[in-house]
Amino acid sequence: MEIRKSNAVKDRIQDLWKNYLLSTAAQDMLLGEVAEHLYVGNLDFKQMAARGDSYVSSAYVETGFADDIGELAYELCHGGEDMAPFSELSDSMTEEEIGDGLFHILVSHIKMYSASDILDNPYYRKVKVKRKTREGHITLTVNDYLPGELIQTYHDGFRKEDPFAYGDAGFFDSRVVFPVLLENGSVWMSVVLSEIESMKEPLEKAKGNVITYGLGLGYYTFMASEKEDVESVTVVELNPHMISLFKNQLLPQFPHQEKIHIVEGNALTYVKNQEDGAFDFGFSDFWGGLEDGLFLYLSFASRTARFRRTIHDYWIENAFIDAYFRPAVMKFLMKKGLGRNVILLDQGKKVRRICEQFIAFLDREPLSVDREEDIYRLLDTKTLVSLVRKFASENVESW
Structure with missing residues (x-):
């Protein structure tokens, strides 16, 4: 990739x-x-x-x-060097300006929700956790949020005016009880x-014959099976205790359980042998979050590229882009465009290695930045998803 070094x-x-x-600090x-x-x-x-x-x-x-x-x-x-690279902000902003900037970023990423925003969901209306149940090391129970308790919400979409946003949060105006799966507590x-x-x-x-990898509480399975244009939902799940809990406690409450087929198996092995076109739509969801999910996401993306x-x-997938790959692009732009080898937020040795591999991949891509x-x-989510999937498919042995 070439970058035109105009002013x-x-x-x-x-x-x-x-x-x-500033955005990362906030x-x-x-x-x-x-x-x-x-x-x-x-x-x-409420008032x-x-x-x-x-x-x-703001309040x-x-x-x-x-x-x-x-x-x-x-x-x-x-804080000087102890706060590097974030201390660079003080080169162009006063302490008051930094504080104001942090405040406004936080305000733009925190939202109040009504309990009905979640409780009116079809899954909540029809599926109930009636008692605490355990199968092996897996426990099905409930938890709750108190009104005013800060929770992470889903950051969806790239905005030019806020390009490095990666975390949104919110709180409910009243108590919310929700189902939860515990693994070893x-x-x-x-x-x-x-x-x-x-x-x-x-x-x-989702439409036609759907396959999803990862069962959990069956939210995706439930919602997909509710759709008229979905004929079947095949679920690949590795954990037999999870399957047993689901079949005994949750599946009987699903209105369209006849559409649902559960396969016990390893998602990575299953998809490797899966015939292209055997399903119309596939959805992988067998990682817990960003920390454990990056390698699994890249592994699965490389195997489904065919x-x-x-x-x-x-x-x-958007969250992986926000947290890891867009910052890597920023590091690439600083090196290629300004000749500066900057330090990003430390995310661990393994993540750092992937980011460096991705930066090297970008450097080889036949793209140009002229304006x-x-x-x-380049920073847009759609562009980065395409690049990351290509990167994953070209490095299948690395995952």
Whole structure:
């Protein structure tokens, strides 16, 4: 890939680097508070809602994040090399400007939801967890969110004005109880807002004979089987305890269980021997999240690349793009366009190796960046999905 080093292109790359630093700092703080189960319970959410979504989000950030924003802005301005590369923001922004920037990014990525946004879902209306049940090391039970408890939601889509967004969050205005699967006492899967939002598009694409890899609580299986244009749903699941729990506790509540066929087996092995066109649509969802999912996603994408008649989708593919591959493009642009070898947010040795491989792949691609618009086209999710899938298919032995 060639980059034309015009002043306009170089200026845009530098602006994007500043945007990357500020956005990553804000969203790292956001997801850190999600992990810590930030709880803002001393606000009257229903009364606040009358003043508009923007007011609600601003009040929530002011109450829950004000101290953290002030502390981080101070550290970015005075922490020196210990805060690199984020301390570079202080070269062009004052401490107050950094704080304001962090505040506005957080406000734009936090939203209040009504309990009905999740409880009105067909799965919730028809499928109930009636009691705590255990099969082997897998437990089916329920959990809850308190009103004002910060949760991660699904970030969907690339926006030019906010190109490095990778984490959205929200909270409910009242208590929500949801089903959950525990593996050895730890949450493996739950039907929560992020799950519902992340499966919306793959469900819209499902038709004819569908295959899905990964069973969990059967949300995708249930919703796909509800569609009139879906004839069958084949589920490949490795864990026999998961299958037993599902068949005994959940499947009997599915209105269209006659469409559902469960195969016990390894998804990677199954798809390797799968005939192209045996199914109309496939959806893989057998990883828990970003950390354990990157290698499985790349492995599966490399194995499904040969399909021409079976359309395939991958759970949270956009999230892999947001978290790993778009930042890698930023690193590539800084090196190729400005001659700077920058440091990204540390994501571990294995992820770093994949990002370096992807950057080398980009350098070999017959593409060019001649104008500012070409940069945004390269960063766009649709472009990156295509590139990452090609990258995965060319490096099948690496996964």
